[in-house]
Amino acid sequence: MTDIGRRRLGTDGPWVSAVGLGFMSFRTGSGPEEERQARAVVDAALDAGVTFVDTADVYGPEHSEILLGRVVRGRRDRVVIATKFGNPLDRAMNPDHRIDGRPEYVRRAIEASLRRLGVDHVDLYYLHRVDPTVPIEDTVGALKELVQAGTVGHIGLSEAGPQTIRRAHAVHPLAAVQSEWSLFSRDIEATIVPVTRELGIALVPYSPLGRAWLTGTVRSRADLDTHREAHPRFAEANFATNRALADEVATVAGELGVRPSQVALAWVLARGEDVVPIPGTRHPEFVRENVGGVAVVLSPEQLGRLDGLADRVAGERAYRPETIGTEAPPSEVAAIRKGR
Template structure:
């Protein structure tokens, strides 16, 4: 395993590799073939000094947690595991995406995740999206109980609004905020980032490669993965414009003799030592490529050129904008 400088999640959270691995791609099944692929990714990551793994109960649902747990069997102490809850998993009776931050659901969700991961605790447990019907103090209060019980080491929030972050942190220290952040998505810089830094909370960017736009591999709409086909930034009317912007990232990569993904990740890493991006992949080679971003250094001119891209991107960054930057109610509505 390669030894690398680490970054800390929050003021008293775990020290983790500066780049993690998102496990959302492992959601199509838990077959022997999937298990082999997951183990190959974990092997490549640990060998490259990448020890921070991010999953969620809703990925699959359940398949991602199961596969990560199997891949880490016997190596639990070498990894920092983050998972998420908040989306009920009964797709038969609940086909539309829902959010549940009620304390009783928090308690049942962690037990299920621990079983799937086959561990006795998770290092970081996120509320995946803020429940607009539950006061954040109730949800974080239940999470605090899980910390006290030893089932969760640290607490995180994903795509929470600034006031909700403050209120949550007043109940129990929040170690990390997970939000989309990349050369193509910078809206959190004027909302989430200032609050997180004021409170000493780390930032964990998901989709730091713009859902593959910033890898240089998307040349036509035929290259877009099925699960992304409906995303606004891959829509026919937005495609040519966004590809041209991605080509500018590739041009900088050529100047540096690097890969486009490495340039995109290097830019995110340079936002601060409290930033830990979690690019996702099913391919060991990409894990190693992404890890190489740690040694890529952008010139001031290159960084400035790249910084202008986000203002030109066409299409919203999310399929469900209503769940982005959500502020929890100060009091849950009476039933």
């Protein structure tokens, strides 16, 4: 196992590798071939020193958790497992509730995730998206009960607004907040980052490679899979602008003799010791490449050149935390539930 440095999730959460592994790419099935590929990726991650793996019940749905459970069996003690809930998998039971943060759903969701993962607890359990019709205090209260019961080690939120983070943290300490953060997506720096740092909450950036823009491998729309093809930043009207920006990252990488993805991850890692990016991949060689970003040191001049890229990106990122209702105090939740 390689030593790639450690960072802590929150003030009393687990220590994890400075770079984690996002497991969303494993969502198309859980058959033998998918399991073989998932095992190869996790083997490469563990060999490279990665100890933190992030998944969610909705990836697949279910396939990602099932595969992760299978490939870490027998070595559970080497992996800090994070998973997420809040997107109901059985829409027939809850057709009008796109996101579900009700306490009773929290309990059902963790039981199902533990079963799929084949473990007796998860180390970090996130609310995947904030339910605007349920006070965050109610959702986090149910999560607190899971911590007390031992089925969850620590809790977190994904794409929550600053006031929601404060209210949640007042009920039970949050170990981490997950949000998109990269050279192409910096909007959380003005609102989310100051709050998490004030409260001692770690930041876990997903899509730190700009959904592959920052790897230098996307040259035409023919390089896109169906998942990225619909993303605004890969739209035909935005493509040339964003490719030119990605080329600027590649130029810095050429100066250092490293890969563009390593420059992008080095930039994220340089944001602070409370930051743990989770790039995702289906390929062992890219796991090793991503981990190499830990050793890349960007000069002040290079950092300055990279810092301005986000202001020039064409197209919105896929999700922003300030959606209707997420910041609503409990007194307003009933009105939101009625469709105000």
